[in-house]
Amino acid sequence: MKIADPSVTIVREEREVFDSLLPLQGAHILELGCGKAEKTRSIAQGGKVARIMALEVDQIQHAKNLQIGDLPNVTFSLGGAEAIPAEDNSFDIVIMFKSLHHVPMEVMDRALAEIARVLKPGGVAYISEPVYAGDFNELLRMFHDEKVVREAAFAAITRAVAGGMLELAKQEFFNSRNHFDSFDQFDQRIIQVTHTQHRLSAELYDAVREKFMRNMTSQGADFTTPIRVDLLRKPAR
DSSP states (O other): OOSOOTTOOOBOOHHHHHHHHOOOTTOEEEEESOTTSHHHHHHHTTSOOSEEEEEEOOHHHHHHHTTOOSOTTEEEEEOOTTSOOSOTTOEEEEEEESOGGGSOGGGHHHHHHHHHHHEEEEEEEEEEEEOSOSHHHHHHTTTOOOHHHHHHHHHHHHHHHHTTSSEEEEEEEEEEEEEESSHHHHIIIIITOSSSOOOOOHHHHHHHHHHHHTTEETTEEEEEEEEEEEEEEOOOO
């Protein structure tokens, strides 16, 4: 297993990646850290899956998710990956979109154990994580450096595979595109998130804005983030 592959330069939509890797037809899916449920909606409305349980630990965002009324095959629940409110062998697929590194480091191993517990034998876990590289990472780390937590997330996955709890089915690397129409949009989507308290001084805020604006064009600002996907399988025994 490797944490990054700098040779990969292709830019892809993540929907294309998980569509190609996951057996979605008729699947019972658990999504951990669903956030604003944007990908949840995309999967639920794709016409393939049977049902989705979407878990979110941020109480503010979870309350907003509960107001969603047009996804009848989705159940929104409050909770973290280290304590999944579901029975053993419940799901065909578990998905984490860039959320494992948000799990407290001291319970990352427990989160992987929980994923293995709720997966059916032969079921798969799709865990995508941002690689610590790229121009968007350079902007983000000015006020929120995730190097340690991203490395810890990869180490937890490696331990789960080495211990036989989960098997590595495949690793996939690609680059995602991050587009912002304006700095205000970046501020709302990235700095003002409710799951993390970013307290920027006026001086740092201005420095972040200045670096962001160097990428601004008449069509907005575009950044890239290298992504690693670890596709794991629960042993069928």
